[in-house]
Amino acid sequence: DGGITQSPKYLFRKEGQNVTLSCEQNLNHDAMYWYRQDPGQGLRLIYYSQIVNDFQKGDIAEGYSVSREKKESFPLTVTSAQKNPTAFYLCASRGTLRDTEAFFGQGTRLTVV
């Protein structure tokens, strides 16, 4: 089955530690995105990538980093510089620039303890 997979579903991190969230898609999509979702704030764009080996900052990129070494993978690292990292993180992909549908993964709930 084609789709987009995020792992893990739940993640706990101690303050001061970096953590990497995985996102893999087998839809052969060029564009991939990371969003953060907080109550009352909707989805906010962290980073996006339109092609392998290229990515751009979104609206709230500070404290995060990404890589896009393979078309199917777009991992997100939450660094210790992110002041408020506890949130629900969503990865999405789209086929082309004009595709209307973004396919989302099931999300990763990150909690800093």
Next chain:
Amino acid sequence: QKEVEQDPGPLSVPEGAIVSLNCTYSNSAFQYFMWYRQYSRKGPELLMYTYSSGNKEDGRFTAQVDKSSKYISLFIRDSQPSDSATYLCAMQDPSYNTDKLIFGTGTRLQVFP
């Protein structure tokens, strides 16, 4: 002012009611308008999309776009408890090189039996 405004709810209705969900926006360049449904602790899934102004119907769901008022709506007829979810509107400006989707905050809907 946010680019997209959406009442967060919660909106609580009895089974069988007609539900109206709405978003307003400020960017007149938006052309693609989408509604996503998100169940608790899951990723959003595309429910409907429309291009420019007009109506679109799919079963119990109707999406309306009024570009002159910068207002979009999603109507759900004969609402069911299984419709209980958060509904997110999303919009795209095709002139963006970034290919960004702008999301509303989401409206939480509860349909009780």
